[in-house]
Amino acid sequence: MKVLQFKNVCLNYYSDKGETVALENVNFDVNEGEFVSIVGPSGCGKTTILSLISKLLTPTKGNILLNGVDITQINKDTKDNFIGYMFQKDQLFEWRTIFKNVTLGLEITHQNTQENIEYANTLLKKYGLWEFKDKHPHELSGGMRQRVALIRTLVLHPKIMLLDEAFSALDFQTRINVCDDIHTILKQENITSILVTHDITEAITMSDKIIVLSNRPAHVKNIHKMNFDKSLTPLKRRESENVSKYFDIIWKELNNEKQGI
Amino acid sequence: MKNKEFKPKYSDGYIKYIHAKNRRKAIILFLQIALLISIIGVWELLARFDVIDTFIMSCPSKIANRIVTLFATGNMLQHSLITLYEATLGFIIATVAGTMIAILLWSFENVRKVVEPYIIVLNSLPKIALGPILIIWVGVGTKAILAMDILIMIVITIISMLNAFISVDKDKIMLLKSMGANKWQILTKLILPHSIQEFVSVLKINVGLTWVGTIMGEYLVSKAGLGYLIVYGGQVFDMDLIMSSTIVLCILAALMYFVVAMIEKRILNKNKR
Numbered sequence: 001m002k003v004l005q006f007k008n009v010c011l012n013y014y015s016d017k018g019e020t021v022a023l024e025n026v027n028f029d030v031n032e033g034e035f036v037s038i039v040g041p042s043g044c045g046k047t048t049i050l051s052l053i054s055k056l057l058t059p060t061k062g063n064i065l066l067n068g069v070d071i072t073q074i075n076k077d078t079k080d081n082f083i084g085y086m087f088q089k090d091q092l093f094e095w096r097t098i099f100k101n102v103t104l105g106l107e108i109t110h111q112n113t114q115e116n117i118e119y120a121n122t123l124l125k126k127y128g129l130w131e132f133k134d135k136h137p138h139e140l141s142g143g144m145r146q147r148v149a150l151i152r153t154l155v156l157h158p159k160i161m162l163l164d165e166a167f168s169a170l171d172f173q174t175r176i177n178v179c180d181d182i183h184t185i186l187k188q189e190n191i192t193s194i195l196v197t198h199d200i201t202e203a204i205t206m207s208d209k210i211i212v213l214s215n216r217p218a219h220v221k222n223i224h225k226m227n228f229d230k231s232l233t234p235l236k237r238r239e240s241e242n243v244s245k246y247f248d249i250i251w252k253e254l255n256n257e258k259q260g261i
Numbered sequence: 262m263k264n265k266e267f268k269p270k271y272s273d274g275y276i277k278y279i280h281a282k283n284r285r286k287a288i289i290l291f292l293q294i295a296l297l298i299s300i301i302g303v304w305e306l307l308a309r310f311d312v313i314d315t316f317i318m319s320c321p322s323k324i325a326n327r328i329v330t331l332f333a334t335g336n337m338l339q340h341s342l343i344t345l346y347e348a349t350l351g352f353i354i355a356t357v358a359g360t361m362i363a364i365l366l367w368s369f370e371n372v373r374k375v376v377e378p379y380i381i382v383l384n385s386l387p388k389i390a391l392g393p394i395l396i397i398w399v400g401v402g403t404k405a406i407l408a409m410d411i412l413i414m415i416v417i418t419i420i421s422m423l424n425a426f427i428s429v430d431k432d433k434i435m436l437l438k439s440m441g442a443n444k445w446q447i448l449t450k451l452i453l454p455h456s457i458q459e460f461v462s463v464l465k466i467n468v469g470l471t472w473v474g475t476i477m478g479e480y481l482v483s484k485a486g487l488g489y490l491i492v493y494g495g496q497v498f499d500m501d502l503i504m505s506s507t508i509v510l511c512i513l514a515a516l517m518y519f520v521v522a523m524i525e526k527r528i529l530n531k532n533k534r
Contacts, residue, residue: 085439
């Protein structure tokens with residue numbers, strides 16, 4: 001089932017310097033439970049796509065459909081269509097305990113019912129953070145903090161999870177472990193996810209599908225389906241021969257784009 | 262069987278390090294006290310041996326006597342309480358009003374852009390220059406003193422708090438927006454708690470400025486208070502009175518700073534980062 005559809009989406013920016021065409025006829029679909037990565041040259045408009053999905057921007061032309069309904073027609077306050085967002089930094093509130101960070105969204109949306117609090121507790125237990133629930137973020141490691149950031153979003157039952165360079169602030173070893181963790185959690189909870197990244201290997205090992213964007217104004221240059229055993233985690237996928245094969249193809253595409261070929 | 266108490270074992274090197282650290286602390290405290298006693302002692306000796314003129318320089322024993330006499334007659338207490346009342350009230354009004362204005366300016370970006378240049382000009386203006394205007398507008402007496410005091414603190418409070426509000430990470434705001442937060446929720450869940458450290462800094466700045474404002478106000482218009490005593494002492498060339506009032510002022514300012522430091526400790530403990 002198609003959860004998200006981009007249909008000829010265009011976006012123009014206006015500033016003192018004039019008008020910039022950021023996206024031009026962007027078309028792609030995302031199916032339920034799918035993990036999709038978006039890669040492309042720097043500044044091509046990858047994060048712009050996430051801003052459009054989370055309704056922080058409105059398309060100049062074209063339609064974005066969420067479960068078949070135009071996103072502009074969906075009331076922002078509708079709790080059933082929550083779009084989760086994970087940033088480069090975990091953006092935890094340092095003055096709140098881990099539990100208070102996790103339940104932040106429930107407070108904002110006035111959903112802190114017994115049932116939802118129980119769900120938050122279940123997620124904290126399930127993903128090894130229960131003992132830390134009364135600690136403050138500075139007492140946790142980088143990987144644990146990212147897990148807290150993810151659970152903070154999961155308690156709101158997101159329809160789609162957007163990950164904007166969500167792992168790039170971590171050191172290499174932590175990053176690989178966190179990718180593994182987050183991927184496992186998202187798959188277990190069957191959350192449709194879209195990752196924006198510069199790291200091709202990360203995209204290959206985490207995704208079911210990779211969307212390659214062109215230079216600005218961005219359009220979809222290619223869409224690659226990843227052929228891995230579904231039971232493999234990103235860390236295990238790194239051992240597969242397919243990784244280098246996909247890497248070569250996507251690397252060449254991005255390089256050609258950089259050179260304007 | 263008797264429960265054995267847990268005693269952590271430390272290495273000799275660590276014990277030596279702790280001892281050296283404590284010794285250094287004690288030496289610094291001793292030197293601080295010794296410096297004060299030496300200054301007072303030398304001053305007293307110079308006065309006793311007529312090296313300095315006590316009419317112009319006064320001396321510690323005369324100042325101490327004067328403070329005791331003034332407190333015994335109730336004069337010093339009355340003047341101190343008046344100044345303390347003005348300084349405390351001005352401090353509270355300026356801090357609360359300045360923070361409220363900063364919240365309004367954060368909430369309405371266009372208003373902020375309109376008033377920003379005026380705030381900058383007001384900040385660089387020596388507030389004492391507005392003294393005569395304040396006297397004409399609010400009259401002489403406590404009102405004018407409070408107005409001067411508030412004027413000195415409010416602009417810096419607005420600027421500091423506003424800077425703290427707008428320095429909040431944009432992604433944190435975006436996170437709350439993605440959850441559907443409204444402006445009030447962004448303010449109460451993020452902006453205010455994020456700015457608590459800056460608020461404590463403002464409290465510490467204002468606790469110093471409020472005495473400047475109050476004394477300046479009392480110089481201009483008052484008929485009572487420590488500022489009045491100092492001005493009066495100057496007019497009648499009573500150096501002991503000037504020095505006594507200044508010392509009481511120092512003690513009151515230090516006490517107020519101590520109270521604010523206690524508040525800071527409580528606030529920061531509550532908002533562990």
